[in-house]
Amino acid sequence: MPLPPGPSTPPAIQVLRWIRSPFRVMDECQARFGDAFTMRLPGMPAGVVLLADPLAVKEVFGMGADEGHAGKANFLLEPVVGQHSLLLLDGAEHLRQRKMILPAFHGERMHAYGRTMLDVAHQSIDGWPLGHPFPVHRPMQDITLQIILRTVFGVEEGPRFAELALALKGMLDATANPILLFPFMQLDLGPLSPWGRFRRQARRASGILRSEIRRGRAKGSSGRLDVLAMMLDARDENGRPLTEDEVHDELVTLLVAGHETTATALAWTLRWLLPDRALIGRLNEEIASADGDPMRVAKLPLLDATVKEALRLQPVIPMVGRVLQQPMTIGGLDLPVGTMVAPSIYLVHRRASVYAEPERFRPERFLDFKPPAWEWLPFGGGIRRCVGAAFAMYEMKMVLAAMLPRVEMRLAIDRVREVRRTVTMTPERGLPVVLTAKRSRAASAREPRSAQDAPPATSPA
Secondary structure, three states: OOOOOOOOOOHHHHHHHHHHOHHHHHHHHHHHHOOEEEEEEOOEEEEEEEEOOHHHHHHHHOOOOOOEEHHHHOHHHHHHHOOOOOOOOOHHHHHHHHHHHHHHHOOHHHHHHHHHHHHHHHHHHHOOOOOOOEEOHHHHHHHHHHHHHHHHOOOOOOHHHHHHHHHHHHHHHHOOOHHHHOHHHOOOOOOOOHHHHHHHHHHHHHHHHHHHHHHHHHHOOOOOOOHHHHHHHOOOOOOOOOOHHHHHHHHHHHHHHHHHHHHHHHHHHHHHHOOOHHHHHHHHHHHHHOOOOHHHHHOOHHHHHHHHHHHHHOOOOOEOOEEEOOOEEEOOEEEOOOOEEEEEHHHHHOOOOOOOOOOOOOHHHHOOOOOOOOOOOOOOOHHHOOOOHHHHHHHHHHHHHHHOOOEEEEEOOOOOOEEEEOOEEEEHHHOEEEEEEEOOHHHHHHOOOOOOOOOOOOOOO
């Protein structure tokens, strides 16, 4: 079966261009070949068919567990997240673990995490510098890492917290270069080599994680609300718990998928939000109405719309994929076994027939518009939709609700480019910003700013 047309350059050149500028590549290919085009990438000999038509995406998301395998599409992540990761599992085993993990990210547990999220954000803001540029992506990473340590791993402040934070941060920083995901770069040539540094950081982090898992099993989950406690309590339909290896790999997956992506999404939100003072004023008025209650913050309509619009306009990950396990017809295309079909998050989100003025940041569009899952897909879709999607959205709202009433800041650069960090697209140089004013947590709660308010006087905290 012939695949749709696509670039004719050698696969090595295509993958290098893809790593460097995936959005530009997708724009060029769509302009030249239309809503379906084929890329030839290493590790995918049958070809990768990218899809920009939402109706074709709907068909992909409607696949059954044995028709399209996302785990096979994510094979490059195995050295980082482990073979038991939900990202790499397919079929019945994927559904088993998904059912056991999903309850931790819904219902009352989410509300219990809200106060922690607000507190962590406020503690970080207390230390932000005034008057000179700093890369805001870095404190966003620190915030999301601390939130994961407390709400997912269940570790409180102290020596264990600091040790685990340092080890996990080192592991993630060691894999920032996306080239390391390719097998030919995975050579341990000692502690100073890129892969050698990652392996040593990963072993250190893994040892600490396994001690936390064993500690959790020994102490039991009574009174604990963290995700690790729930995972240790979970049983499948046959009464089987998750093994230590499974829990370990899922914790690493939640760290990799939930820490870096959410921090990057927050940075991109600020990139689009900071130039719009009027919108910030409206958000501050809305946030003040919630009176610091996480449950009320989570339901604020303009804040929710702002987060959704940021995820639409600047997706953190360019696409999601499924490897066909049988011949299928998708979007009118007859595709053979082994083809990877990849809904393009970026191209669907920039589709003018779905989103008027698609390149503009307009949160208001989501106040009275609820797109279907195949038209708004920052977390993927179907049976492979990210289990932490609700957690990430909730976390973004809490961090913004803590930040916006307390600080005045502006972008420190005129043009913001995308650069790749592992599998995510992040703002260049960490998005430099300048904090021009900051208020204490108590003062921001007493005196909410409106769109017409002048900037508050500067203060150290």
